[in-house]
Amino acid sequence: MTPTFDTVVRLLKQLPGLGHRSGERLALHLLVERSERLNPLVEALSAAAAAVRRCGRCGNLAEDELCVVCADGRRDPATVCVVEQVPDLAAIERSAAYGGVYHVLHGKLSPINGVGPDHLNLATLSDRLSNGEVSELILALSNDVEGEATCHYITSLLPDTGVKFSRIGFGLPSGGGVVFADAVTLKNALDGRREYH
Amino acid sequence: MTLLEIRLQRFRNIAGTSLRFSGPRQFFQGGNGQGKTNLLEATGYVTALRSFRSADHRPLVMNGADEAGLAMTFNHETTGETRVVIRLRPDGRGVEVDQEKISRVGDVIGRFPAVTLSSDDIQFIRQSPGLRRRWLDLALSAGDPVYLRELQRYHRGLAGRNRILKNEGGDRELSAFEQTMAETASALTPLREEGTRQLSETLQTVCGEISGGAETAALTRLAGGTAGTAEEWLALWRESREKDRLSGGTRRGLHRDDYELSLNNRSARDFASEGQQRGLVLALRLAEFRYLMEKRRVRPLLLADDIVNELDPERRRRFWKFLGEETQVLATGTEPPPEPETWQRFEVSGGVFTELFR
Ligand SMILES: [Zn+2]
Numbered sequence: 001m002t003p004t005f006d007t008v009v010r011l012l013k014q015l016p017g018l019g020h021r022s023g024e025r026l027a028l029h030l031l032v033e034r035s036e037r038l039n040p041l042v043e044a045l046s047a048a049a050a051a052v053r054r055c056g057r058c059g060n061l062a063e064d065e066l067c068v069v070c071a072d073g074r075r076d077p078a079t080v081c082v083v084e085q086v087p088d089l090a091a092i093e094r095s096a097a098y099g100g101v102y103h104v105l106h107g108k109l110s111p112i113n114g115v116g117p118d119h120l121n122l123a124t125l126s127d128r129l130s131n132g133e134v135s136e137l138i139l140a141l142s143n144d145v146e147g148e149a150t151c152h153y154i155t156s157l158l159p160d161t162g163v164k165f166s167r168i169g170f171g172l173p174s175g176g177g178v179v180f181a182d183a184v185t186l187k188n189a190l191d192g193r194r195e196y197h
Numbered sequence: 198m199t200l201l202e203i204r205l206q207r208f209r210n211i212a213g214t215s216l217r218f219s220g221p222r223q224f225f226q227g228g229n230g231q232g233k234t235n236l237l238e239a240t241g242y243v244t245a246l247r248s249f250r251s252a253d254h255r256p257l258v259m260n261g262a263d264e265a266g267l268a269m270t271f272n273h274e275t276t277g278e279t280r281v282v283i284r285l286r287p288d289g290r291g292v293e294v295d296q297e298k299i300s301r302v303g304d305v306i307g308r309f310p311a312v313t314l315s316s317d318d319i320q321f322i323r324q325s326p327g328l329r330r331r332w333l334d335l336a337l338s339a340g341d342p343v344y345l346r347e348l349q350r351y352h353r354g355l356a357g358r359n360r361i362l363k364n365e366g367g368d369r370e371l372s373a374f375e376q377t378m379a380e381t382a383s384a385l386t387p388l389r390e391e392g393t394r395q396l397s398e399t400l401q402t403v404c405g406e407i408s409g410g411a412e413t414a415a416l417t418r419l420a421g422g423t424a425g426t427a428e429e430w431l432a433l434w435r436e437s438r439e440k441d442r443l444s445g446g447t448r449r450g451l452h453r454d455d456y457e458l459s460l461n462n463r464s465a466r467d468f469a470s471e472g473q474q475r476g477l478v479l480a481l482r483l484a485e486f487r488y489l490m491e492k493r494r495v496r497p498l499l500l501a502d503d504i505v506n507e508l509d510p511e512r513r514r515r516f517w518k519f520l521g522e523e524t525q526v527l528a529t530g531t532e533p534p535p536e537p538e539t540w541q542r543f544e545v546s547g548g549v550f551t552e553l554f555r
Contacts, residue, residue, distance in 0.1 A: 109370065109374075111360035111366065111374070112356050116361075145350050146353075149373040149374045149377045153370065157369075
């Protein structure tokens with residue numbers, strides 16, 4: 001429609017979950033229909049861009065060195081739940097069934113999509129495991145081939161540390177991830193986790 | 198089950214047709230390339246959401262059209278009158294059963310079984326192993342959705358391992374994928390062994406019924422890797438790593454299985470005459486028919502492409518005896534069938550179907 005408008009639409013439709021039509025609708029909404037919403041959004045985005053980073057310990061979103069979970073003294077730091085993505089962590093938090101801390105991989109091994117071990121947040125996980133603070137590692141990865149291979153990879157990192165490995169997955173939708181499960185399913189899956197080798 | 202009605206839109210050379218079937222015998226008569234096999238192809242598509250002629254669904258959409266539509270109404274043993282609608286687009290497809298969206302092949306495979314007989318079936322015996330593997334995997338998947346799930350997991354793991362080999366990834370990463378492959382392979386191996394054994398037994402019985410009991414026939418699995426348990430598979434792939442890295446792929450495993458058809462204990466490929474080979478693949482298809490019927494408790498449709506006119510009178514008599522009165526048979530031929538009055542007949546020309554009333 002106009003060169004700058006078209007640029008905005010082009011950038012919006014590259015975002016996950018948005019196609020050309022929804023990108024166009026958003027751009028119209030923010031620039032024409034409800035332009036009073038634009039500045040607060042721009043300010044919030046740039047403030048967040050400056051403040052939000054990865055938690056230095058677990059990879060969760062954080063604004064300080066540690067995320068709110070890692071910084072919470074009531075959480076059990078010896079129990080670590082490994083998830084693929086931040087939304088998985090959020091889903092488990094919503095279930096309120098878990099009192100330990102997390103480790104976010106930011107993905108799973110997927111050679112056919114070009115994701116190898118170096119692309120995942122694995123180095124800090126090795127550090128956490130080897131400095132003795134962890135007694136149980138709960139693997140809450142997706143219930144598919146890549147999720148399983150990632151579990152095998154993680155258990156092979158430190159076979160003899162005495163860390164107890166367990167896996168949730170029972171009751172999770174087959175082939176799906178943690179984020180697709182409802183709170184009750186997640187609670188059952190956490191309670192029913194099995195030791196894993 | 199029986200097929201009560203089929204509607205096709207922009208499917209290969211069929212612009213649009215709507216056929217209602219009465220009784221268990223339909224015959225489609227016409228010259229080559231007129232569209233009679235296309236109708237069988239559309240009917241067979243619903244078994245496993247794939248064509249028996251093409252691995253890719255794009256050729257099924259009429260040239261220049263952006264979508265093909267298939268709608269079939271079945272009278273089904275477990276779900277009664279059931280309507281299946283399939284839309285094929287170059288970039289994907291949509292499937293609905295009684296207006297409920299189906300997102301995974303596993304949720305529909307084998308529910309609406311059809312078995313296809315074709316003169317090309319002889320290639321089972323003559324061609325490279327890929328055809329035999331695909332056939333067996335399809336038959337076992339249609340008989341048991343667990344088989345399909347494990348098979349898909351195995352191939353996903355295999356694709357991962359092959360990519361790691363090509364990218365020169367580390368042993369730890371290879372090992373992670375070998376472990377998932379080994380788990381599914383140890384689940385698949387006995388299912389495949391048992392499925393092959395059951396199909397072979399059924400083949401022997403059917404062969405007796407079709408040929409009059411003179412011959413012994415068997416289907417044997419030639420394993421693409423001698424392992425069974427997860428530990429054995431794991432050891433096999435670990436030991437193969439160096440050579441696999443050189444060849445850039447996984448050389449041994451369930452994906453390298455082959456199957457041999459034998460007649461009177463000798464390889465049918467090397468020792469059977471063409472007539473014997475044709476008889477054997479016909480018996481194999483009918484064994485598939487009986488296997489699916491017993492596994493799913495649904496009577497499959499039989500799609501006979503250019504077959505019924507080719508059977509000699511004695512074999513034809515045994516063929517109909519085997520199928521019984523209830524099995525719905527959709528058949529094609531360039532000439533009218535023997536006993537034309539026993540069929541509901543359609544003439545096919547340029548993708549247009551015309552029912553013949555005399
Ligand atoms: Zn943290």
